[in-house]
Amino acid sequence: MTRQNYKPATTLVQGGITRSHYGETAEALFLTSGFVYDDAEQAEATFAGTAEHYQYSRFGNPTVTMLEQRLAQVEGAEACRATATGMAAVHAALMCHLQAGDRVVASRALFGSCHWIVSTLLPRFGITTEFVDGSDLAQWRNSLSRPTRLVLLESPSNPMLEIVDLRAVGELAHDAGAMVVVDNVFATPLLQRPLELGADVVVYSCTKHIDGQGRVLGGAVLSQRKWVDEVLQPYIRNTGPSISPFNAWLLLKGLETLALRLGAACQSAEAIAAFLAEKPEVRRVWYPTRDNHPQAALARQQMRAGGTIVTFEVADKATAFRVMNALHLIAISNNLGDSKSLVTHPATTTHMRIGPEERARLGITDGVIRLSVGLEDLEDLKQDLAEALEAAKPTSSPGYL
Numbered sequence: 001m002t003r004q005n006y007k008p009a010t011t012l013v014q015g016g017i018t019r020s021h022y023g024e025t026a027e028a029l030f031l032t033s034g035f036v037y038d039d040a041e042q043a044e045a046t047f048a049g050t051a052e053h054y055q056y057s058r059f060g061n062p063t064v065t066m067l068e069q070r071l072a073q074v075e076g077a078e079a080c081r082a083t084a085t086g087m088a089a090v091h092a093a094l095m096c097h098l099q100a101g102d103r104v105v106a107s108r109a110l111f112g113s114c115h116w117i118v119s120t121l122l123p124r125f126g127i128t129t130e131f132v133d134g135s136d137l138a139q140w141r142n143s144l145s146r147p148t149r150l151v152l153l154e155s156p157s158n159p160m161l162e163i164v165d166l167r168a169v170g171e172l173a174h175d176a177g178a179m180v181v182v183d184n185v186f187a188t189p190l191l192q193r194p195l196e197l198g199a200d201v202v203v204y205s206c207t208k209h210i211d212g213q214g215r216v217l218g219g220a221v222l223s224q225r226k227w228v229d230e231v232l233q234p235y236i237r238n239t240g241p242s243i244s245p246f247n248a249w250l251l252l253k254g255l256e257t258l259a260l261r262l263g264a265a266c267q268s269a270e271a272i273a274a275f276l277a278e279k280p281e282v283r284r285v286w287y288p289t290r291d292n293h294p295q296a297a298l299a300r301q302q303m304r305a306g307g308t309i310v311t312f313e314v315a316d317k318a319t320a321f322r323v324m325n326a327l328h329l330i331a332i333s334n335n336l337g338d339s340k341s342l343v344t345h346p347a348t349t350t351h352m353r354i355g356p357e358e359r360a361r362l363g364i365t366d367g368v369i370r371l372s373v374g375l376e377d378l379e380d381l382k383q384d385l386a387e388a389l390e391a392a393k394p395t396s397s398p399g400y401l
């Protein structure tokens with residue numbers, strides 16, 4: 001069997017390992033900032049690029065390389081660079097490629113900081129940016145009828161789980177001359193493979209499902225070797241968004257269990273979506289592969305499962321707060337993709353800054369709650385949600401009113 005034939009679950013455990021002369025079983029943690037040379041000639045050759053040798057952990061580190069190789073193998077990408085955070089990955093992928101005068105088209109439903117980079121940072125450097133509704137192909141077609149340098153999108157999106165047709169947008173973008181960058185955080189490399197659907201670059205916040213245990217921040221950029229080596233690497237090397245070898249080591253261990261964790265959480269999420277849909281207190285449930293999702297067919301076509309996030313709507317902000325405050329097991333947090341189940345009220349936290357108009361455009365009402373489903377027992381999670389919905393009924397909490 002060649003490496004390419006291994007299934008993802010195998011690659012997640014074995015991919016990218018380089019053992020030291022001690023023959024350690026687990027990936028070694030090279031907690032070192034620099035490296036020494038045998039002699040001055042080796043240092044000279046390394047800097048000249050004629051000898052292969054680590055120089056400095058801002059440029060590369062053996063533990064980080066193992067993470068990059070494992071991620072590249074599971075994604076089916078030629079090359080990967082890991083970064084300190086997901087935002088460092090998005091920022092590096094955009095800034096290394098763009099220059100003044102360029103035009104960027106992005107889907108409106110982006111992670112808050114990605115939205116800020118496109119709407120606020122890039123225009124400062126003479127880059128024109130335009131947002132479209134990601135699920136509306138007519139808007140993409142219209143915006144991409146003019147020459148464009150880069151397209152940035154997220155699918156499924158946060159928190160409304162909107163799906164972008166990756167293949168169709170990829171074709172329109174390429175016709176416009178644009179490179180397509182997909183933020184694949186919600187899908188993970190196991191549920192959606194954007195490079196196979198025409199994307200040029202995939203970015204991750206490894207902080208989410210890849211660590212998946214709420215421990216460290218991390219990010220990754222994956223693409224063709226030529227672009228990574230010639231465009232991305234000089235940017236990363238000289239601007240320094242590098243990941244700590246320690247965090248890379250934890251992410252390697254996170255990847256080992258990703259398939260198991262994700263499989264379990266997706267199953268629970270799907271069951272919880274169905275469970276919530278039956279509750280009279282719940283007005284609407286969003287889950288990508290559920291029949292009532294407006295793009296369920298597309299989601300099933302480009303994703304292997306619906307993911308670990310379920311979004312649902314109750315009557316209003318007061319009800320949403322009562323539900324969240326009545327949960328015992330599920331904690332309130334703005335994070336997601338953790339083994340611990342977490343709820344977020346997007347309108348007052350993650351999506352507070354974009355303002356009421358933009359929230360309305362994205363469908364983020366004050367009653368919307370985002371649930372990141374973790375690894376607790378499904379029955380316990382359902383019971384926690386049922387009790388919280390019950391407790392949130394206005395009549396049953398007179399003290400609150």
Ligand SMILES: *Cc1c(COP(=O)(O)O)cnc(C)c1O
Nearest residue numbers: 085086087111183185205207218
């Ligand atoms: C969390 C997240 C990011 C940013 O990642 P950090 O690791 O927090 O910097 C970017 N995009 C999406 C979709 C995310 O969920």
